[in-house]
């Protein structure tokens with residue numbers, strides 16, 4: 488990625504403190520049900536984690552551990568290829584899916600390279616964020632030739648993630664007192680995207696970030712991370728940046744902006760970031776559960792009443808997504824769109 492360019496440097500107030508201290512971390516939830524662990528207990532743990540943290544880790548999630556080994560090897564093999572080869576599947580403002588090495592978060596360049604694909608191929612999204620522009624874009628995945636098994640392993644992993652995603656959406660629905668399938672129809676033509684993040688060693692982890700502070704725009708994110716560490720969550724109680732401890736066989740889950748709006752803020756999408764590492768490279772694999780492009784996101788009627796009126800105006804998910812991705816390629820003059828733009832004050 489070359490020497491440290493000014494584009495990577497965070498404003499002083501967003502630079503990380505690198506001396507780590509042991510503080511209370513995000514909850515770890517066992518997804519298994521047994522004679523001593525019933526669904527009610529599980530749902531109440533999910534409710535507490537979503538309310539207090541917006542983030543948790545899960546174990547006993549049902550994804551075979553060999554699959555993590557396979558997908559991690561595939562990711563490393565791909566990112567180890569020469570840059571010219573990776574650029575053959577490069578994404579751009581028209582085909583926004585594939586390899587990318589200069590992503591920006593909040594207008595500062597991230598110290599990472601990524602490869603994205605949609606779980607549904609093709610995926611349909613609005614061509615632009617402009618409300619009057621009705622044009623749609625058909626997005627097709629771009630697959631590298633190397634490693635040869637890359638596509639197959641990705642599809643197998645994506646299938647497991649889709650199953651787990653629906654299971655978590657059901658638990659979240661139950662935890663809000665809703666029928667388990669309450670969210671399902673919003674995902675009929677989902678725009679769910681899977682990403683490989685590669686964070687190379689960084690010569691200035693005190694100035695740059697692997698990913699700058701941000702909130703995830705979708706309903707739910709499931710992240711597999713390796714043992715290096717670096718992901719930090721902004722703790723709701725006091726705003727401290729709390730490290731998410733790499734835990735063997737665990738997956739990191741967070742609720743995104745869409746759940747914040749659906750739940751009328753019973754659950755919040757929490758800010759997080761990734762601190763860079765001067766010695767070790769790091770890999771992570773987030774899966775972003777995004778609704779169908781035509782879904783109008785608004786607080787669920789069952790969760791609003793006179794005492795608790797809707798806190799958000801409705802917005803079109805596809806248009807919101809199109810506006811958010813605009814900031815990935817260049818520094819925008821103003822901060823990119825956020826759900827707060829739809830907040831009813």
Ligand SMILES: O=C(O)CCC(=O)C(=O)O
Pocket residue numbers: 682684698703710712718759760761770771772773
């Ligand atoms: O690398 C990670 O652990 C998380 C990355 C992340 O927050 C994202 O890609 O949205």
Ligand SMILES: [Fe+2]
Pocket residue numbers: 701702703708759
């Ligand atoms: Fe994120």
